[in-house]
Amino acid sequence: xxxxxxxxxxxxxxxxxxxxxxxxxxxxxxxxxxxxxxxxxxxxxxxxxxxxxxxxxxxxxxxxxxxxxxxxxxxxxxxxxxxxxxxxxxxxxxxxxxxxxxxxxxxxxxxxxxxxxxxxxxxxxxxxxxxxxxxxxxxxxxxxxxxxxxxxxxxxxxxxxxxxxxxxxxxxxxxxxxxxxxxxxxxxxxxxxxxxxxxxxxxxxxxxxxxxxxxxxxxxxxxxxxxxxxxxxxxxxxxxxxxxxxxxxxxxxxxxx
Amino acid sequence: xxxxxxxxxxxxxxxxxxxxxxxxxxxxxxxxxxxxxxxxxxxxxxxxxxxxxxxxxxxxxxxxxxxxxxxxxxxxxxxxxxxxxxxxxxxxxxxxxxxxxxxxxxxxxxxxxxxxxxxxxxxxxxxxxxxxxxxxxxxxxxxxxxxxxxxxxxxxxxxxxxxxxxxxxxxxxxxxxxxxxxxxxxxxxxxxxxxxxxxxxxxxxxxxxxxxxxxxxxxxxxxxxxxxxxxxxxxxxxxxxxxxx
Amino acid sequence: xxxxxxxxxxxxxxxxxxxxxxxxxxxxxxxxxxxxxxxxxxxxxxxxxxxxxxxxxxxxxxxxxxxxxxxxxxxxxxxxxxxxxxxxxxxxxxxxxxxxxxxxxxxxxxxxxxxxxxxxxxxxxxxxxxxxxxxxxxxxxxxxxxxxxxxxxxxxxxxxxxxxxxxxxxxxxxxxxxxxxxxxxxxxxxxxxxxxxxxxxxxxxxxxxxxxxxxxxxxxxxxxxxxxxxxxxx
Numbered sequence: 012x013x014x015x016x017x018x019x020x021x022x023x024x025x026x027x028x029x030x031x032x033x034x035x036x037x038x039x040x041x042x043x044x045x046x047x048x049x050x051x052x053x054x055x056x057x058x059x060x061x062x063x064x065x066x067x068x069x070x071x072x073x074x075x076x077x078x079x080x081x082x083x084x085x086x087x088x089x090x091x092x093x094x095x096x097x098x099x100x101x102x103x104x105x106x107x108x109x110x111x112x113x114x115x116x117x118x119x120x121x122x123x124x125x126x127x128x129x130x131x132x133x134x135x136x137x138x139x140x141x142x143x144x145x146x147x148x149x150x151x152x153x154x155x156x157x158x159x160x161x162x163x164x165x166x167x168x169x170x171x172x173x174x175x176x177x178x179x180x181x182x183x184x185x186x187x188x189x190x191x192x193x194x195x196x197x198x199x200x201x202x203x204x205x206x207x208x209x210x211x212x213x214x215x216x217x218x219x220x221x222x223x224x225x226x227x228x229x230x231x232x233x234x235x236x237x238x239x240x241x242x243x244x245x246x247x248x249x250x251x252x253x254x255x256x257x258x259x260x261x262x263x264x265x266x267x268x
Numbered sequence: 269x270x271x272x273x274x275x276x277x278x279x280x281x282x283x284x285x286x287x288x289x290x291x292x293x294x295x296x297x298x299x300x301x302x303x304x305x306x307x308x309x310x311x312x313x314x315x316x317x318x319x320x321x322x323x324x325x326x327x328x329x330x331x332x333x334x335x336x337x338x339x340x341x342x343x344x345x346x347x348x349x350x351x352x353x354x355x356x357x358x359x360x361x362x363x364x365x366x367x368x369x370x371x372x373x374x375x376x377x378x379x380x381x382x383x384x385x386x387x388x389x390x391x392x393x394x395x396x397x398x399x400x401x402x403x404x405x406x407x408x409x410x411x412x413x414x415x416x417x418x419x420x421x422x423x424x425x426x427x428x429x430x431x432x433x434x435x436x437x438x439x440x441x442x443x444x445x446x447x448x449x450x451x452x453x454x455x456x457x458x459x460x461x462x463x464x465x466x467x468x469x470x471x472x473x474x475x476x477x478x479x480x481x482x483x484x485x486x487x488x489x490x491x492x493x494x495x496x497x498x499x500x501x502x503x504x505x506x507x508x509x510x511x512x513x
Numbered sequence: 514x515x516x517x518x519x520x521x522x523x524x525x526x527x528x529x530x531x532x533x534x535x536x537x538x539x540x541x542x543x544x545x546x547x548x549x550x551x552x553x554x555x556x557x558x559x560x561x562x563x564x565x566x567x568x569x570x571x572x573x574x575x576x577x578x579x580x581x582x583x584x585x586x587x588x589x590x591x592x593x594x595x596x597x598x599x600x601x602x603x604x605x606x607x608x609x610x611x612x613x614x615x616x617x618x619x620x621x622x623x624x625x626x627x628x629x630x631x632x633x634x635x636x637x638x639x640x641x642x643x644x645x646x647x648x649x650x651x652x653x654x655x656x657x658x659x660x661x662x663x664x665x666x667x668x669x670x671x672x673x674x675x676x677x678x679x680x681x682x683x684x685x686x687x688x689x690x691x692x693x694x695x696x697x698x699x700x701x702x703x704x705x706x707x708x709x710x711x712x713x714x715x716x717x718x719x720x721x722x723x724x725x726x727x728x729x730x731x732x733x734x735x736x737x738x739x740x741x742x743x744x745x746x747x
Contacts, residue, residue, distance in 0.1 A: 039694050047711050066695040069710065081591035082607035083692050186710035211712035318644050344647040345656075351648045357641035361663045370659070371649035420650055 038243040039066045039084060041075040043091035043231065044186035045115055045158055045203035049262035050089070056258060057249045063242045071184035073155020079104055079236060086243035089233045089250075091115060091185075092157035096232040109234030112250045113264035117161050117226065120192045120207060121199040122216040131219045137171030139198070145178050149191035149200030152181040157229055159188070162201035164226035192216075204263035230267070274424050274456040276315060278324035284310045286321060286480035292424075292456035292473075294329075299471030299488065300460045301501050307480040308460045312426045315458070316351045317344035328423045328456075350417030352430045356409045358401040364388060364412045365397040371419035387415040391445065407438035414449070425457040432462065443469045464492070464501070476500060525716025526723065529696050530704035533612070537700060538680040541619040542673055549627035549672065554661075556628075557635035558643075571629070574622045579685030586618045586690050610692040615700075618690045619680055626675040630735075634668020635661065667738040674738070678731030682724060 042050050047069045058064045065087075072090040079085055079099055088105075089112065090096050096109045119136070121127050126144040128135040139145035150166075151159030159181070166172040182188030185203050192200030193215040207218040235247045249255055256266050273293040280286050286307045292298040300308050313319045315326055317333065320341060326334040333342045350371075358367050368384040375383060388397055391411040401409055410430055417425060431439045443466055450457060450470070461467055467474060467488065474491040476484040478500055484491050491497055555561055556568060574582060590608035591597045600608040608614040638661060646656035662669075684702045691698030693707065701720055708716040 037696070044710065068693055068695065068699075069707070070693075078610060078692050081587070081609055082597065082601070083610040084606055084694065184710075190710065190712075209712055211714075316644075316648050318648070343652075344644070345650050345652050347648075349648055351645070353641050353645060355639075355641065357639065357645040359642060359645070359660055359664075370646070370651065373650050373655075416645075416649060420648070 036242070037064050037066050038086040038240055038246070039068060040087040040089065040243070040246065041068050041070070041079070041083075041085040042089040043072045043075075043157070044069045044184035045091055045205050046089060047186050047206065048209045049205055049259055049264065052258050053250070053255050054246075056254055057246055060249070060254075061242075061245055063245065065242065065246050069184070069186060071151070071156045074184070076155075086236050086239040087233065087247050088236055089231065090157070091229060091231050092160075093230050093232045095157075096234045099234060099236075104237055105234040106237055106239065107235070109232045110251065111230055111267040112233045113231045113259050114267060115158065115161075115229035115231055115264060116204040116220060116223070117158060117165065117201050117229070118204055118207060118218050118220040119199060120189070120202045120212070120216055120218045122193055122195050122197070124195065125198045125216065127199050129217055129219050131221055133166065133169035133171055133221070133225075136166075136199075137169065137174045140171065140174035140178055145175070145198050147180050147197040148175055148178045149180045149182055149188050149197045149202075151185045151188040152183060156182070156184055156188075157231075158185045158201075158203050161226040161229055165201065165221050168225040208262055231264075272329050274315070274458070275327045276311070276324070278311065278314055278321045278326070280322040280324075284480065286310060286314075288475075288477065288480060288482045290458075290475055290482065290485075292458060294456055295450075295454045296473065297450060297457045297459055297471045299467040299474040300458060300477055301462070301467060301474060301497075302477035302483075303500055305479075306477040308477050309428055311477070312351070312428050312458060312460055315424065316349045316426060317342060317347050318351075331423070348420060348423040350420045350422030350425045352410070352413050352417045352425075352427045354429045355433055356401070356413040358409055358412055358416070360401055363398050363400055364393060364404065364408075364415075367401070367412055368415045368419045371416050374421065384415075384419065387419050388412070390418075390449065391415045405438075406434045407442060410434060410442065411445070414446075418449075418453075423455055425453065425455055427457065427459045427461075429461055430459075431466065439463070439466070446470055468492070525708070525713065525719040527699075527701065527704040527708070527716065527720060530699050530701045530720075531723070533696065533699060534681050534701040536612070537615055537619055538677045540616055541623055541680050542676055544616075545620050545623055545627045545676060546669070546673060549624065550631055550669065553628045553631035554635050554657075557632050557638075572625050575625045579622070579683070580689065582622055583618075583686040583689030586621065586686065590614045590617065590690060609690060610694060610698060612691075612697050615687060615691045615698050618686050619683070622683065622686050623676045623679055626679050627672045630668045630671040630675060631665065634665040634671075637668075638664055667741040671735045671738045674731045674734045678728050681727050 050067055054065050054067060072092060072095045075085065075088060076095045076098060079088060080102060088096065088099070096105065099105050100108050119131060119133065121129060127139050130136065136145065150162035153159040153163045163172065166175055180191050180197055182191055185206060188200055189202045189206045189212060191197050192202055193212050201221070204220060206212060233247065233250055235244060260266060273291065273296070275291050277289040278286050284305070284307045288307070288311060290298065300311065302308055310319065314321045323336045324334065325332070332340060333347050334340060359370065362370065365384050365388065368387055369380050372380040372383055385397065388394060391414055393408060393411050393415070396404065396408065401412070404412065431442050434442065447470055459467065459471055471488050473486060474488050475482050476491055476497060484494060484496050556564060561567060587609055588594060589596050597607045597609060608617060643656060643661065646660040651659065682702055687700055688703055693699045693703045699707070701724060705717050705720045708720070
């Protein structure tokens with residue numbers, strides 16, 4: 012008796028060698044790292060409501076876009092901007108253009124003991140870069156993290172980009188950037204408002220919002236990836252409910268509309 | 269060339285040049301002497317099947333083990349050969365009994381322990397069967413090696429400088445034991461050695477090997493007294509034999 | 514902040530990630546060791562043509578930065594590449610970002626850890642002991658099984674310990690090829706990174722301690738076994 016291909020695949024999967032194609036019971040959601048504090052709470056609320064659970068993976072929006080293009084099995088993607096979702100939609104990887112779910116904001120974080128001043132106009136930052144108070148400043152990598160891009164825009168708008176640039180430490184995503192800024196190995200950094208509210212971060216320093224007109228708004232768009240299962244769809248829909256939005260708001264996200 | 273016993277003809281250009289023909293009758297001990305690098309060990313290894321010589325023929329009791337013209341080269345584990353290595357080459361993880369038993373795969377399972385014990389008795393190692401090589405003296409190890417070689421029920425027994433790593437007193441004792449053993453054996457035996465006492469004591473005939481060629485062959489005393497032997501053998505072996513004292 | 518990710522215990526240990534790590538290390542050992550053994554033995558005992566090149570290739574994962582290795586493997590395994598596509602045709606999802614992709618990558622980056630100790634163990638066998646086995650009537654397979662293997666086993670055990678510990682700790686290649694998907698490709702090492710980014714230092718510390726313990730045990734084992742290889746074949 013020659014085993015059918017299906018049976019063989021099932022046997023190998025049972026051995027734990029090959030994963031299932033779609034974990035329909037607990038789909039994987041790829042989310043921008045600025046959601047690392049807020050999204051677990053949203054997911055917990057979703058579980059209470061529907062009885063279903065999702066798995067969360069945090070990273071940079073650009074990184075996830077690459078992985079999804081290479082076939083990574085994420086079913087929902089929460090980007091920190093709109094451009095990456097548009098890119099995936101153009102490549103035919105999403106079901107539709109996605110939906111705006113939040114608007115993010117950035118601010119200046121200074122760890123305790125930093126010689127920098129709490130100046131939201133960033134002028135002091137520029138002066139510090141020149142007079143030697145500043146040796147290392149953390150932002151997310153503008154190449155693949157929308158928050159990093161926004162940080163760069165803000166620095167350029169304030170006219171201090173050229174001075175600060177040689178002192179930059181680039182985080183692979185905003186989570187890592189926040190680590191750098193809070194750890195004391197830098198004199199400060201530009202991090203998302205949503206992560207500044209994190210207790211571990213809060214007690215390590217001071218945070219002040221950077222004016223909105225310094226950078227293009229971080230319009231965060233979510234999309235359902237092609238062939239998503241029913242739980243993923245339910246979660247995607249849940250993002251737009253008042254309950255989910257309320258949670259996001261407590262973390263400093265402004266809401267669309 | 270004898271019909272029974274060992275008949276060897278081997279030739280190669282390198283790495284060790286060889287161009288030798290030998291014969292050894294059943295029950296006869298042929299000593300092989302000569303300067304280092306003469307090809308003595310190569311000869312023995314070729315007979316055992318451990319190295320391949322370019323051209324030649326090895327026949328034992330009418331069984332052809334090697335014939336370059338026919339492209340025939342029987343693998344060493346299929347040749348009923350007993351080889352006693354210079355450095356005993358015992359299996360370190362097995363006991364004396366275990367070492368000897370390894371060579372008894374051609375015998376029925378039930379017989380093996382009995383035969384192994386018997387062989388160890390013959391080499392005067394009764395009581396030491398359960399010792400590992402690390403727990404035996406140099407002389408005892410060589411005895412195990414001899415017992416293992418005999419366990420194979422070999423059609424030809426090869427001894428490659430078997431006692432050179434052992435001190436003089438033990439060596440003399442082992443000579444006596446080998447002499448005793450060989451009386452009970454009816455197979456051709458080749459003994460490669462640098463020790464003149466050994467060859468005088470044990471060998472019926474000697475072949476003098478130099479640069480791969482048999483320069484002289486004949487009865488032990490005759491060969492040893494020849495001018496050639498004086499030149500090739502005495503000068504060197506005197507130095508080597510005193511090394512282990 | 515609540516750890517939503519499944520399988521986290523009170524100490525902060527991510528049991529799911531530990532399970533992934535153990536499965537990866539286990540399957541790598543089961544598949545790689547026999548293959549590496551054959552290769553190591555061939556390199557030790559036979560005059561293999563291009564032996565130098567093969568040995569360099571075996572050692573390559575040691576020299577290459579993990580990101581380089583990860584990059585090439587990801588390129589090979591991704592959905593667009595021939596290998597990735599063929600795999601997807603059979604199993605319904607690409608080789609990259611799956612446990613099997615991780616396993617395939619693990620077989621590659623562990624090759625030197627598996628093959629080199631075994632090659633050294635085989636090379637340290639006195640050649641006349643092998644020859645003695647043959648002239649004692651043991652066919653090559655029997656000689657391998659009864660003589661070579663028991664004498665080389667400390668090297669084999671070393672290879673296992675090194676491969677296991679290395680797989681438990683590997684980070685760069687695993688992250689690039691696997692994508693840190695919980696339950697499938699998020700190993701313990703990646704879970705530590707993830708928890709750190711979430712400011713959950715307690716969990717990161719618990720898991721780091723566990724990995725450190727694994728490494729220490731592996732090192733102690735390997736050192737003890739290396740001494741035995743020397744002594745045994747003396």
